[in-house]
Amino acid sequence: MKTKPIIIAAVAIVVLAIGAYFIFFRGKNATSAKEGEITQFLKNFNRQVEKGNLDSLNHYFANRQKGQVLNTLLTTLINDPKAGNPEAVFNLRLDIDNSKISFYNPALAGVTIPVTFSGDHLTTKHSSLTFIIQKDEDNRYRIYSVDGTAFMSDYQIYKGQAWQKNYTDKEIYSPATLKAFTDAANLKVRYDSVIWFSHIKDKTYFYVVKGNWQWNYFNGDDKADSVKAYQIGLVGPDFKELIPAKYDIIHSIGSSFPGLVEVEKYHKRGLYDLSGKVVLPVEYDEIFPLNDSENIAAIRKGNDYFWLKSDFTVSVKEDIRISDIFSKLKQPASFTLKADPAGNITEFNSKERHGAIYLPPSYLVDLNLLPQIKEFQNPLRKHVYFDEASSEYIVKAKALPVKAVATDGGNWFQTAFYSIRDYFIGGRSEFYDSSNLVLIDNKKNKMYAYALRTDISNEEGGADYSGKCNEFSVNTVTDSLLEIKVTSTADIELYNNKTYLGELPVFHYLKIENGKAKETLNTKRVFSFTKYQKMDDHFINGCYVIGKLDDDGKYKIQSNGAISAEVLRYMKNEIYADYNYKFKDKRWTEIFSQQFYGSYKAENTNVQDSLTEIDKYNIQWIDKKLKSLPVIKKNTLALNN
Known part of the structure; x- marks a missing residue:
């Protein structure tokens, strides 16, 4: 998944993202533009x-x-x-x-x-x-x-x-939707907003708001923990308040358990039933629905774990291991969504916003397997454009779970790795890819999730994998630092201006800190390890896909397998480019002007004093590797004339 982003913001967008936005001058003999x-x-x-x-x-x-x-x-x-x-x-x-x-x-x-x-x-x-x-x-x-x-x-x-403008309301909206519009308007006498309504077995439930409703805040654009300016509640088909308007989030009805509604306040979770009764007090940090005959969920409060029984009673504190919970989670390891799995249709109370929304259970959001709110095509509306709606959302477990390889004998982690593909209805590209890592810390009995960037190209949306490479491994560097290697798609122009590095193993370094996993390295280098670690063979072993453009501009795979001399040359020269080295061969200046966007300036004729000991070691190490490969042209090396 690029991140993105973003993903799509207000509406589905088609973007022609042909390389970086700032493409730098390639022509060598062109005259000035006028x-x-x-x-x-x-x-x-x-x-x-x-x-x-x-x-x-x-x-x-x-x-x-x-x-x-x-x-x-x-x-x-x-x-x-x-x-x-x-x-x-x-x-x-x-x-x-x-x-x-x-x-x-x-x-x-x-x-x-x-x-x-x-x-x-x-x-x-x-x-x-x-x-x-x-x-x-x-x-x-x-x-x-x-x-x-x-x-x-x-x-x-x-x-x-x-x-x-070309259709009447009756041609656009279903009778149930038109009635819900009218009922929602009547409810505004009691509430500041009615934001959604959900149709369940010929009955309609209304999501109501007191205060200043802020869609962007709710949808994750603002992740601050400060008190929100709105509070959400739920009103039933008889227009009686089932859940008081005092919560930050009310999830889709039945998304966690049939007939129950999960709610959140200040990151604490609980459950209501559809009669308005509190089934589980809103005081738990995590709720994990399980496939288990005796216990329907494991619940966490601080560092303590409990079972939620099938009769909705809570056990005494239990010695529950998070690794055992993970194997019993209710949602299967791989799944595909095309709508709310419970079969409900939840609509926007809007004649401009047309998608059907699904607010998944909190644990799937915590694990980054689903966003806080997901839109699908709404079957109750016709002749409309479905803004950011998806046709299909696919989660696949690619490694579930595997133990991280320890370098110091202290192996505390297990990992699960997922690929996520989202197909949009008229979105900015046909699909959007992302990847997600789940870390199970057996020492602290905690679970963390982190979204990995596995598309490092400049293309918008998601680049498709060739299927030639599929690598994923985790090494434990220390008891709080992990090294993750994962196949990623790229669009890196090599010395031959029609040759591109399309797929490669990319290294990520995650640190567990303050209850969260976060990346520790910050560099514009594609091969980030050259800046922070002295290289050995494990950094270059792996699968690399090289592609070439034909005369029609079509990208075709030229080779796949072990790292090539051309990729090693790029890796070496990238170190120099990081210090704004002025290459004697202008082709390298063109490459890094494009790859580093506007952050590369060809201005330093000598950067030896800037190179760190790690940089110098890695340059020498790469040179030794290059000597064992076929002879290369003199002007393709960084410092040769």
């Missing part, structure tokens, strides 16, 4: 947009940028049903004459183009689209990168508004 020429280039581009010539538009982009994501952007700009965009129901115009042009170097410019949306019975809206344009060695202008985040977000919102 503002007038760029404007004319864009006017020609816009004429092809207006004519709907998709094939012609593709030629305005550098070869590496061809593909489905680019076609999605272009059909959106053309905005014509005849050009493959059946959702075009309004006008879209690029205002080339008022574009803002900024030069990053003599041949490279960023251009922000104003975009206007308009239509019958619709308010005109404005957005923008940014191109990075370069004049190449043949003195031709090409678009090398696009930032379409704001544009596609605004486009989707406007499209949703345009769609709804």
